[in-house]
Amino acid sequence: MSIKIKGLLLFFILLLVVSVSAQNKNKDILAAVQDKYKSINNLSAGLKQSLNEQNSFNGKIYYAKGNKLKLELKNSTIISNGIVLWNYNKSQKKVVINNFSGSDPSFFEIDNFLYGYPSKSIVTFENENNNNVIVLVPRKENKLNFKKAKIMLNQEFLIIQLSIENLSGTVTTFQFSNYKLNQNLPESVFSFSPPEGANIIDLRK
Numbered sequence: 001m002s003i004k005i006k007g008l009l010l011f012f013i014l015l016l017v018v019s020v021s022a023q024n025k026n027k028d029i030l031a032a033v034q035d036k037y038k039s040i041n042n043l044s045a046g047l048k049q050s051l052n053e054q055n056s057f058n059g060k061i062y063y064a065k066g067n068k069l070k071l072e073l074k075n076s077t078i079i080s081n082g083i084v085l086w087n088y089n090k091s092q093k094k095v096v097i098n099n100f101s102g103s104d105p106s107f108f109e110i111d112n113f114l115y116g117y118p119s120k121s122i123v124t125f126e127n128e129n130n131n132n133v134i135v136l137v138p139r140k141e142n143k144l145n146f147k148k149a150k151i152m153l154n155q156e157f158l159i160i161q162l163s164i165e166n167l168s169g170t171v172t173t174f175q176f177s178n179y180k181l182n183q184n185l186p187e188s189v190f191s192f193s194p195p196e197g198a199n200i201i202d203l204r205k
Contacts, residue, residue, distance in 0.1 A: 029125060029132050029153070034114050036157040041065055042185045048175040049073065061176065063110055067100060068190040079192045084204070086192040094199045095192075113149060113162065120144060128152060131160065 042064035049071075050056035059073035067082040077088045085100040113136070120142040126133040134151040138144035145167060152161040163173045194200050 029157075030118060030123065030134060033134070033151075033153055033157045033159070037110060037114055041182050042068075043179060043181050044183065044185070045179045046177040047071065047073075048177075050173045050175075052171050053173065061174075062185060062189050064185055064190065067109065067111060069109065070189055077192070079190060081187075081190045086194075088192065088194070088198070092199070093195070093197060094201065095194045096201045096203065098203045099205070110159075113151060117144065117149065121149075126150075131155075 040063075042062070044060065044062045047059045047061040048056055049059070057073045057075075059071060061072075062070040067080060069078070069080045071078040075089065075091050077086075077090070079086045079088075080100045083100055085098045087096045087098075088094070089096075117136050117138070118134075121136040121138045121144070124135045124137075126135060132153045134153070136149040136151070138146065147165045147167060147169070149165070150161075150163045151159055152163075154160045158179055159176060161173065161175045163171055165171045
């Protein structure tokens with residue numbers, strides 16, 4: 001075997017090794033963030049939400065296992081106890097009540113993005129400002145309600161930004177800061193009683 005052929009074989013072997021190594025590293029990143037959130041019973045964090053990098057709103061997020069979530073924004077409060085979803089518009093004094101399904105990707109639902117969607121998507125990895133980014137592009141046959149999701153992680157494998165592009169091209173971005181983990185949040189955080197005089201629209205069947 002000539003030196004040239006040996007050199008080409010060595011090059012392709014090294015290329016394969018590097019490729020496999022990169023794939024393993026990427027799988028480790030996904031596994032690490034999944035393991036991180038499995039260890040978290042509940043959390044709270046500062047929240048900034050924006051649409052197409054405009055119209056930003058600051059607020060707070062509370063999360064607990066079992067699809068329990070509370071988003072507090074300036075003009076609205078969204079709460080899920082894992083069964084019922086309340087959306088309260090403060091300025092209009094209107095409450096929309098629905099069954100929680102987790103099917104709306106614009107509603108930040110941690111469990112789906114970490115555990116449900118990756119197996120139904122093409123998963124790639126990027127690096128932005130030394131932060132790992134998991135990119136999910138749904139496979140066509142799974143018919144998920146978004147085009148792309150990008151999950152940015154900090155060095156502790158906590159989500160610091162989630163960007164979701166819906167089917168019409170609108171990008172909703174959530175940014176998270178000042179995490180507090182495992183605070184034993186009471187169940188009352190994830191329940192809601194409409195205020196007196198509120199207009200209640202109950203869409204549950």
